[in-house]
Amino acid sequence: xxxxxxxxMLGICCFAIQQISAQGKNTIKFGKVSAADFNVTSPAIDTSxxxxxxxxxxxxxxxxxxxxxxxxxxxxxxxxxxxxxxxMDAANISISxxxxxxxxxxxxxxxxxxxxxxxxxxxxxxxxxxxIFKEKLSxxxxxxxxxxxxxxxxxxxxxxxxxxxxFLTHLRPWEFQGTSxxxxxxxxxxxxxxxxxxVFLAQGYISLKSENSNKMQSYNISEQNSTQASRQxxxxxxxNTNRWIARDVPVLREENYTPTIENHLSKIDFQLKQTExxxxxxxxxxxxxGKAAENMLKREDFGNEITRANLWMNDDIKTITEGSNSNPExxxxxxxxxxxxxxxxxxxxxxxxxxxxxxxxxxxxxxxVAEINLLxxxxxxxxxxxxxxxxxxxxxxxxxxxxxxxxxxxxxxVCEALVDGQHVYLDASRPKMGFGKLSPDCYNGPxxxxxxxxxxxxxxxxxxxxxxxxxxxxxQDDKNGLKGVFKSTPGYxxxxxxxxxxxxxxxxxxxxDIKKSYSFPVTIKKPFVDSLNKFDYPVSVGYDMSFDxxxxxxxxxxxxxxxxxxxxxxxxxxxxxPVEMPFKISENYILNMDIPKGYKVDxxxxxxxxxxxxxxxxxxxxxxxxxxxxxxxCRIDIKKANFPxxxxxxxxxxxxxxxxxxxxxxxxxxxx
Numbered sequence: 001x002x003x004x005x006x007x008x009m010l011g012i013c014c015f016a017i018q019q020i021s022a023q024g025k026n027t028i029k030f031g032k033v034s035a036a037d038f039n040v041t042s043p044a045i046d047t048s049x050x051x052x053x054x055x056x057x058x059x060x061x062x063x064x065x066x067x068x069x070x071x072x073x074x075x076x077x078x079x080x081x082x083x084x085x086x087x088m089d090a091a092n093i094s095i096s097x098x099x100x101x102x103x104x105x106x107x108x109x110x111x112x113x114x115x116x117x118x119x120x121x122x123x124x125x126x127x128x129x130x131x132i133f134k135e136k137l138s139x140x141x142x143x144x145x146x147x148x149x150x151x152x153x154x155x156x157x158x159x160x161x162x163x164x165x166x167f168l169t170h171l172r173p174w175e176f177q178g179t180s181x182x183x184x185x186x187x188x189x190x191x192x193x194x195x196x197x198x199v200f201l202a203q204g205y206i207s208l209k210s211e212n213s214n215k216m217q218s219y220n221i222s223e224q225n226s227t228q229a230s231r232q233x234x235x236x237x238x239x240n241t242n243r244w245i246a247r248d249v250p251v252l253r254e255e256n257y258t259p260t261i262e263n264h265l266s267k268i269d270f271q272l273k274q275t276e277x278x279x280x281x282x283x284x285x286x287x288x289x290g291k292a293a294e295n296m297l298k299r300e301d302f303g304n305e306i307t308r309a310n311l312w313m314n315d316d317i318k319t320i321t322e323g324s325n326s327n328p329e330x331x332x333x334x335x336x337x338x339x340x341x342x343x344x345x346x347x348x349x350x351x352x353x354x355x356x357x358x359x360x361x362x363x364x365x366x367x368x369v370a371e372i373n374l375l376x377x378x379x380x381x382x383x384x385x386x387x388x389x390x391x392x393x394x395x396x397x398x399x400x401x402x403x404x405x406x407x408x409x410x411x412x413x414v415c416e417a418l419v420d421g422q423h424v425y426l427d428a429s430r431p432k433m434g435f436g437k438l439s440p441d442c443y444n445g446p447x448x449x450x451x452x453x454x455x456x457x458x459x460x461x462x463x464x465x466x467x468x469x470x471x472x473x474x475x476q477d478d479k480n481g482l483k484g485v486f487k488s489t490p491g492y493x494x495x496x497x498x499x500x501x502x503x504x505x506x507x508x509x510x511x512x513d514i515k516k517s518y519s520f521p522v523t524i525k526k527p528f529v530d531s532l533n534k535f536d537y538p539v540s541v542g543y544d545m546s547f548d549x550x551x552x553x554x555x556x557x558x559x560x561x562x563x564x565x566x567x568x569x570x571x572x573x574x575x576x577x578p579v580e581m582p583f584k585i586s587e588n589y590i591l592n593m594d595i596p597k598g599y600k601v602d603x604x605x606x607x608x609x610x611x612x613x614x615x616x617x618x619x620x621x622x623x624x625x626x627x628x629x630x631x632x633x634c635r636i637d638i639k640k641a642n643f644p645x646x647x648x649x650x651x652x653x654x655x656x657x658x659x660x661x662x663x664x665x666x667x668x669x670x671x672x
Contacts, residue, residue, distance in 0.1 A: 028055040028185070030077050030160045033115045033122060037156060040081055044182035044248040051087030051181045054079040054156070059189040060172055062196060064235070068223030070193070072165040074172045080157045080181070090181065091148040091157055098170050099142050105165040107144050112159035114148045125150040127159075139354070169285060171198060171270040176206055176246040179261055183249040188268065193219060194237040197274040199286065199404060204266025205576045206246050214240045235277075244268065256569045257579045259395030259444065264577035271406055292405035293454035301352040302370075303450070306378045306389070312359055317383050328419050331385055332435055335417075338376045338428040344369055347429070350391055350413045370413040372429040377415050386418035390425065391448040392459060394441040395582070402446045402456075414438060416449055425459075432499045434536035440464070440493055440582035443641075461641035464583035466491030470563055474545075474593040481548025482596050486562075488541045493583070495538040498529065514543070517562035522547045549596060555668040559605070559623075559632045563589050568659045570652040578644050579651060585638040593630045596668070601625050603667035612654045613647060616640055619658050630666060 037054065045052055057077045065071040080090050093112070097105040112127035125148075132146045148157045163172075174188035192198060217239035222232040246266065254261040276282040284291070297303030320337045324330040342365050349368035352358075358375050361367040367375070373389070380387035391410040393400035400409040415426040424436045433439070442459055449455040468491045474484035490498065502510065511524050523546045530540040549555045558564060570579070595601060608621045620635040636658065643651055 028057065028077075028079065030111070030158060031113065033079075033156055033158065035117060035120065035122060037079075038081070038117045038154065040184065042182065042184045042248050044184065044250040045083075046182075046250075049087075049182055049251075050082075050084045051090040052081050052083060053178075053181050053183040054081055054185065056183055056186040058172070058174055058187070059191070061191045062168070062193055064219040064221035065166070066222045066224075067166065068221060068231075069166075070168060070196075070219070070221070072163075072168060072171060074163040074165065075160070076162075077160040078158070082151065082153055082155045082157065085153050087181070088151060088153075091151040091155075093146055093148070093159060095144045095161060095163070097142040097144065097163065098165065098167055099136075099140055100167065103166060104142060105163050105167065105170075108162045108164055110144070110146075110159070110161040112146060112148055112157070114150050115156040115158065116150065116152055117154065168196070169272045171272065173267055173269040174244075175265055175267040176208065176244070177204060177249045177252050177266040179252055179254065179265070182251050184247065186246045186249060187243065189241065189243040190270075191239055191241045193217065193235075193239055195235070195275055195277050196272065197276070199271045199273050200242075201269040201271065201401070202267075203269075204264065206249055206266035208266070209245045211243050212241065214238045252576070253572070255572050255575055257581050258577070259441075259580055259582075260398050262398050271404065273404075286404050286406065289405045289448070289454045289456065292407065292448075293450050293452070296407070296450045297452070299351070301354075301356075302350070302374075302389075305352060305358045306374055306381065310358065310378050310382055313362065313379055313382055316362075317379055321383060327385070330383060331380065331417055331419055331424075334379050334383060334385075335376065335426050335428055335435055338372060338379065339431065339433065341365055342367065342372050342375070342428065344372060344429040348394070348397070348411045350407075350410050369427075369429040373413050373415050373427060376426065376428045380415070380417055388416045388449050388451045390414050390416045390457070391450060392442055392446070393444055395444040395580070396441060397444075399444065400446045400448070405448065410448065412442065414442065414447075432496060432503070432535050434492070437492065437536070439496075443582065461581060461583055464641070465586060466493055466583045467586040468494065469588045469590075471590045472545075472561060472592070474591075476594045476597050477546060477548070479548055480551065480596055480598045481546060482594065483544070483546035484593075486541075486543050486545050489538055490541065491583075492538050495531075498539055498541065499532055499535070502529065502532065511543075514562070519558065520547065549599070549668075551670075553670050554602075555596075555599065555670075556665045557668060558663070558665050559591050559593070559630065560589065560634065560662050561591075563634075564662045565636075565655070565659050566663070568652065568655045570648065570655055572652075575645055575648040578642060579648060581638070581641040581643075584641050585636060587636045589632070589634040591630070591632040591634075593632075595628055595630065598671055599668040600627065600671050601630065601666065602669040604630065605661070605664035605666070608661055610654065610657055612638070613650055616643070616647070617654065619654065619661070621661050634662070 040052060040054055059075050061073045062070050063073055082088060082090060095107060097107060110132060114125040116123045127146055127149060132144055135143050135145060137143055151157065176186045177183065216236065219235045221235065222230055224230050252261060252265055272285045274282050274284050297307065320333050321330045324333060345366050346368040349370035352371050352374065353368065356371065358378055361371045361375050377387045377389055390413065392412050392414065393410050394412050397411040417424050417426055425438055427433055427438050430439055443461040443464055445458055447457045447459050449457060468489065470488040472484060472486050474482040477483045507527055511527050514524055515522060525544040527543040531537050532539060604623055604625045607623050610619050612618065617638045622633045624631045
């Protein structure tokens with residue numbers, strides 16, 4: 001007996017699936033809109049909904065073609081209701097098509113109709129074929145665009161199209177949820193012959209209903225030979241059908257500490273794993289990590305450029321490393337040379353651009369992220385250092401798959417160098433980045449070390465700590481105000497931001513920003529920033545400050561000054577997906593303040609100490625006051641970067657308490 005298609009269903013997030021009942025069948029047909037359809041109700045629609053997708057129905061079917069193989073036929077029907085004028089952008093449609101060389105996915109049977117209800121009668125306005133435009137975005141991306149005609153507030157928009165594709169690795173994914181409009185009904189059907197094995201990658205938090213079935217099917221295939229004669233044959237096998245349905249799906253809104261909302265939308269993605277036809281050896285498309293590394297190292301736009309001799313760079317390497325007393329110093333010099341002399345033209349990339357060599361990159365002194373870091377790897381190797389490329393997916397790009405070597409999931413490349421027996425990770429594409437430092441965007445989980453014996457590593461945000469210490473010392477001045485010094489050592493990434501800012505702005509600009517951070521007029525003198533050019537370390541920021549109370553009878557003064565946490569970053573009432581901070585946090589604030597001349601303390605905040613989930617974090621606010629002095633030590637420690645959705649409320653309450661406590665003020669009264 002022929003076995004049915006082998007399907008791997010892998011849930012990345014909480015993805016509940018139930019069997020579809022007989023009542024779950026789609027009753028919506030293109031071109032069949034009634035007056036009742038204009039009166040839509042759904043629990044997914046709220047006061048912020050500017051438009052709503054009434055129905056979203058898609059299908060992907062593998063069919064025999066006339067080229068001797070199979071093609072993918074993708075059909076999509078969507079019906080949208082414009083609720084408010086702000087939803088009018090739903091009338092602008094873009095259909096993405098994949099291209100490779102001279103081959104391109106074919107758009108077929110594209111139709112669009114605008115429906116308006118006027119005096120109880122439905123008026124139709126159809127899209128003309130001349131209103132569909134083509135735009136080539138890149139060598140692999142083409143888009144067809146059109147705009148619905150005669151769109152008004154209250155219109156229903158409906159369109160359908162079919163895409164015929166010979167790129168079987170591009171079985172179209174399906175989103176059951178979006179970030180702009182709620183969806184009343186969403187359905188996707190996939191029909192795959194048993195000769196093809198696809199991995200199904202499911203994610204999201206919406207409960208789906210599903211059905212599975214299989215039946216014997218014949219596939220007619222034909223092809224023409226060199227004599228223009230046509231050869232036809234038929235294959236028989238089981239066809240596996242999977243169908244998923246979601247109803248009343250709300251919009252998923254992006255909250256703070258979400259690297260990309262794409263990680264959490266409810267959707268299904270597909271990857272071709274294997275083909276196996278009768279009498280033939282199976283062909284693997286995903287394969288193993290070892291096979292993936294082997295293929296990458298053979299590529300002209302990747303591995304070949306770092307495995308060839310590259311003798312042309314040796315004289316420069318000798319000049320750069322001359323006088324180095326140790327191997328680590330040699331590595332540091334080569335890293336600094338590439339970082340300081342090359343400019344990233346594109347802040348992503350895992351391959352060299354078309355027809356580009358490392359020699360071209362060296363000559364132009366610029367390139368994408370992959371080109372710059374592959375150049376660093378090649379220079380390190382020619383200097384006798386063990387160095388390898390590491391492919392990652394940045395936080396803003398989404399998660400790379402931890403189980404399957406899916407190369408399309410990666411968008412960034414860094415260098416792994418062996419320094420005194422330890423692996424150090426370098427990114428020479430980022431200006432002013434210290435040795436062994438990566439940007440927070442790189443800490444997004446799986447990394448793939450591409451070498452003969454490949455390795456999977458993890459860049460975990462929980463391994464990164466951003467530590468900040470701030471001190472303010474204030475004494476009485478000659479009048480009735482205060483004067484003193486401010487000094488802060490921010491965390492490494494805040495320091496990097498300051499360095500990059502001062503590369504294009506003056507110290508006067510920095511002083512203006514400092515003054516804006518205070519809630520009252522303050523005089524700033526002798527500002528300084530230390531360690532600007534010591535990229536391996538944080539900077540130190542300081543200045544002299546003074547202010548007076550202008551003979552006020554009562555003074556309200558926040559002892560946190562410019563360092564207050566004024567707003568809770570977790571404002572949403574609830575959250576369905578995790579909180580993903582870029583790093584752990586440790587902030588310590590120390591204030592030592594004299595009581596200004598002519599005033600006495602009338603009221604001070606109370607000391608407090610609270611914990612976040614016992615051991616996940618701590619907030620400490622310790623105050624002491626005498627007739628002459630006030631001292632405050634405020635500390636926040638967040639001991640992990642990632643929190644599951646079930647911890648959201650406790651995290652929200654914790655930061656709510658922090659913002660409330662830090663907003664409390666000291667009250668000073670004038671002595672009469």
